Amino acid sequence: MMGWLQTIQRRTPLGWLQLSRERSRLLVALSGIAFADVLMFMQLGFQNALYDSNTKMSRALDADIILVSPQARNTQNLSTFSRRRLYQAQDIAGVKSAEPFYSNVITWKHPDTQKETSIQVIAFNPDRPALNLPEVNQQLNELKLPDQVLFDRKSRGNYQTALTKIDQGQVVATEVERRTVTISGAFALGASFGSDGILIASDQTFLHFFPKRDAASASLGLIHVKPGYDAKQVATELDAYLPNDVRVLTHQEYIQFEESFWKSESPIGFIFGMGTGMAFVVGVVIVYQVLSTDVNSHLKEYATFKAMGYRNQYLLAIVFEEALILAFLGFIPGFVLPIGLYQLAAKATALPIYMTTVRAIAVLILTVIMCMISGAIATRKLQSADPADMF
Numbered sequence: 001m002m003g004w005l006q007t008i009q010r011r012t013p014l015g016w017l018q019l020s021r022e023r024s025r026l027l028v029a030l031s032g033i034a035f036a037d038v039l040m041f042m043q044l045g046f047q048n049a050l051y052d053s054n055t056k057m058s059r060a061l062d063a064d065i066i067l068v069s070p071q072a073r074n075t076q077n078l079s080t081f082s083r084r085r086l087y088q089a090q091d092i093a094g095v096k097s098a099e100p101f102y103s104n105v106i107t108w109k110h111p112d113t114q115k116e117t118s119i120q121v122i123a124f125n126p127d128r129p130a131l132n133l134p135e136v137n138q139q140l141n142e143l144k145l146p147d148q149v150l151f152d153r154k155s156r157g158n159y160q161t162a163l164t165k166i167d168q169g170q171v172v173a174t175e176v177e178r179r180t181v182t183i184s185g186a187f188a189l190g191a192s193f194g195s196d197g198i199l200i201a202s203d204q205t206f207l208h209f210f211p212k213r214d215a216a217s218a219s220l221g222l223i224h225v226k227p228g229y230d231a232k233q234v235a236t237e238l239d240a241y242l243p244n245d246v247r248v249l250t251h252q253e254y255i256q257f258e259e260s261f262w263k264s265e266s267p268i269g270f271i272f273g274m275g276t277g278m279a280f281v282v283g284v285v286i287v288y289q290v291l292s293t294d295v296n297s298h299l300k301e302y303a304t305f306k307a308m309g310y311r312n313q314y315l316l317a318i319v320f321e322e323a324l325i326l327a328f329l330g331f332i333p334g335f336v337l338p339i340g341l342y343q344l345a346a347k348a349t350a351l352p353i354y355m356t357t358v359r360a361i362a363v364l365i366l367t368v369i370m371c372m373i374s375g376a377i378a379t380r381k382l383q384s385a386d387p388a389d390m391f
Contacts, residue, residue: 016322018294018318028290029326030329030333031330032282033327033329033330034330034332034333034337036279036282036283036286036334037279037333037363039278040279040280040366041334041335041341041363043276044362045342045354045359046345047272047273047276048356048359049349049352051259053192053193054259054262055258056189056190057192058075060132061101061132061222061251062130062131062132063223063251064223064234065225065231065235065248066221067085067098067221067238067246068220068246068249069247070246072219072247073261076120076195078104078219079219080214080218081218081246082216083216085245085246086099088241088242089241092234092241093226094225094229094230095238096224098222098223098224100218101123101124101130101219102123102206102218102219103120104121104209104210105121106119106121107176109176110174111159111161111162112158112161112162117157117196119196120198120199121149121198121200122201123202123205124222126202127140130222135187136187136200139184142184147179147205149176149182149184150185151163151185152186152190152191153187154188154189154190154191155196163186166184167186176199176209177210187200190351192351193262231250231251235253280366283374284370284373285374287326287370287371287375288374288378291322291326291374295379316379319379320372322375323375327364327367327371327372331363331367334367335360335363338355342355
């Protein structure tokens with residue numbers, strides 16, 4: 001190992017010398033790599049925001065096991081099932097409680113502008129908390145009053161005036177499906193790709209919003225397991241006991257069910273994945289053009305090295321050295337720029353877009369692979385260079 005390190009130290013850094021000699025070409029190459037990195041960071045950032053934002057509600061559910069209709073696609077598109085299944089679920093020894101949970105998309109008027117927009121409304125019995133959100137659970141008594149709702153302060157759109165009034169304890173009223181409601185409090189959860197925001201209501205208020213809906217149907221069933229029982233085992237027993245008009249999932253399986261929809265069934269997940277791939281290809285092409293031009297401009301020098309007895313491996317190492325230098329130098333601006341772009345995008349879209357260490361490492365690895373592939377392609381002409389043909 002020490003001998004190898006000494007060899008590296010004594011070695012002339014021809015790759016860096018060639019790159020630094022042509023400053024304009026180096027800047028163009030670094031700009032191209034940074035551009036490709038920014039594209040990859042933005043695509044992966046939006047993809048991660050897609051998964052995070054659309055599983056926030058699922059993660060916030062206070063349940064060990066969740067019953068869902070087999071026709072349900074995701075939290076914004078839940079089919080209903082009979083509440084009888086919740087009563088039947090309590091026949092299983094490990095079940096402590098089984099409560100209904102309601103969800104639907106509804107039209108409401110913006111409290112400030114009175115403009116109609118769509119928003120997701122969720123509901124449950126205020127005496128049985130259904131969310132692991134302390135801010136919501138502290139305000140459940142407000143929901144016991146008719147036509148009282150809680151509003152997500154992180155909803156997409158400008159609700160600053162209404163939120164200021166709510167925080168000051170003033171009455172803020174608006175219309176939901178031509179029914180007057182009072183926003184009695186606020187909480188923070190966040191918008192998603194599926195909805196601009198969330199309203200929380202009691203189960204009775206929810207049924208007033210949808211008078212034609214069957215009161216004996218539920219969107220989800222939230223099941224708590226008794227202490228000492230394994231949720232996975234209880235879920236298996238429930239799945240065998242209940243009819244096939246409901247699916248039985250543990251809480252973690254339900255989160256995976258939600259995420260799987262956006263990854264595989266929704267075109268949005270595919271689009272972001274394809275965008276990342278296209279950014280990678282763009283980077284390969286840019287770096288290849290730079291390295292190929294560099295090889296062609298120094299082809300006679302490389303041929304001279306060959307005539308002097310240097311092997312192909314030595315010459316190829318110079319090109320790969322250039323590729324690695326470009327990868328690491330180009331990654332620096334490609335990493336810094338997306339941090340600011342993430343902040344702008346998060347403010348504009350109300351989505352959880354932020355830089356993560358895992359993503360930074362992943363893009364760095366992709367950048368190195370991208371440059372090495374370009375270097376491998378650029379060395380094809382170098383390997384076939386014959387000193388006799390050069391002079």
